[in-house]
Amino acid sequence: MITGNLKASYAADEQVFDNRNKRAFLYAALLGLAALAGFADDYVILVACQMGILLIAVVGVNVVTGYTGLISLGHAAFVAVGAYTVTIFHEAFAGAIPEGLRALIAIPVAMAVSALVGIIVGLPSLRVKGLYLAVATLSANFIVIFLIEQEVFAPWTGGMVGIDTPAPDFLGWTLDTKREMFVLIAALGVLTLLAVQNLFRTRVGRAFIAIRDRDYSAEIMGISLLRTKLTSFAISAALCGLSGALFAYFYARILPEQFELALSLELVAAMIVGGMGRTMGPVFGVAVIVMVPEVIKSIFGVATGGEAGVAQLLAPLQEIAFGLLIVLFLLFEPLGLNHMADRALRALNRWPFAR
């Protein structure tokens, strides 16, 4: 039970983890991550890595769509840009930069290139809103994939058949197992959440939310719509670029078809299910989105004894499940799983009295 508001300074009042229950959850989550890295079996590690990679991208989508209110259906393009930038960078600078430094430079470069592409894709957001912006970003997704698949660029991108990706090496520490990758992904995932949470407790992030809530009112507060919207797109795309970079390091090979509309929709679905415009929303959303196919697989494995023909059914079933989830959440819990978690936390604060 948390009794009363006993804060004595503004610093205490501005804290994110402002009571002991929240702090307990934070420590439990960090311990849980450490335990995963130490003791989980390979299958769990694999799923956790997938979640972590997706999480960073969903946080990116959340910045631009959840917080700034600019609907984007093209964020898979930024993930692609990140993944391909890293791969091409390693190839291009194979001789010039020592192996142990390559990944350390490649990741920021991938984020910067994605941010740049993000700014270009974000330009229409100054003129169009809502559905129209969704279509504009959607076409950006198609254009980027189209360019990657072109024969002209095939020497660098591998074209339709994809390209082998490098294993990262940080100052001699080669991440060649999934478990080591998990450590990197988990660390960057936590860092991403922290950075975004920080952003939204300062003037920069507040300006994003102001534009979402009422754009003319934001202008009258001295917020430049041009600069702020593009900043939002840049940060969002950079995070997706980071996700793409990890994607490239995690898998042995990347293909253009992995970054098509399906991925963009998956990112948006995770954001909606988790809770738009909330820091922890993506965490909940990604957990659900990654677990759904796993659950479907295991249910069908039990029901049919793992027959080969069933595999064909899995992909469409997965799409149906995502669609159903989005509809159900928009109808019954538009604020997402994060809101349910908030309510549970509030009930815990008041326990054993009122719920």
Place this chain on the structure above:
Amino acid sequence: MLSVSDLHLSFGGIKALQGVSFEAAPGEITGVIGPNGAGKTSLFNAISGFYTPDRGRVAFDGRDITGLSPDRRAGLGMARTFQNIALFRGMTVLDNIKLGGHTRLSANVWQALAYFGPARREELAFRAEIEERVIDFLEIDHIRKAPITALPYGLQKRVELGRALAMQPKVLMLDEPVAGMNREETADMARFILDVQEEFGTTILLVEHDMGLVMDICAHIVVLNFGQQIAAGTPAEVARDDEVIEAYLGAAA
């Protein structure tokens, strides 16, 4: 402080403003009145930069700002409220008021992402400032963590005033600050407006339908009718003006 000269604004065939000129004297309350559709809100929108006038100029602090965007004008020290409350409805009272500090705070993206360091120092100093200058001043301590949607109309108006005050503006433009309020709420708001003028020396420009309020607190009044400026002067002068009486009550039979 703020001067408007020969302002013309039209939407297609409708002439919203036809040659409006006046000056808001520093530290004083200037009222703009007129019947419905007289062009008061159009005037406000032209002054704050949402509309570009066809002719004429707007000067602020001796500087021509006619071509500036609304956010640049805000940066110079112009704040306003809206007739239909334009608060950020997804946020708490505190966050709304903090937004008023956007141009006065300076953390960049990198500092914001890191938070600890310059951004945190700045945020905490600003928090202390608005607690004293805005939240305590407007007596809204009890609702600082409340979401906007949970507040009654009168309090929302007060929060919007608070958000404008957090900008520490040189000129404060209030578009119908007491519209739809009962007598007690109106009296409260009038007291706050006078307090702002007295405590911070802010130049105030006020559009209002409540004649009692306007006559009581304004030093200077501009009267508009069908986009034209039909009178200007002290409350007493304006109240005696034949054209003003005619605009409000109709011509004598």
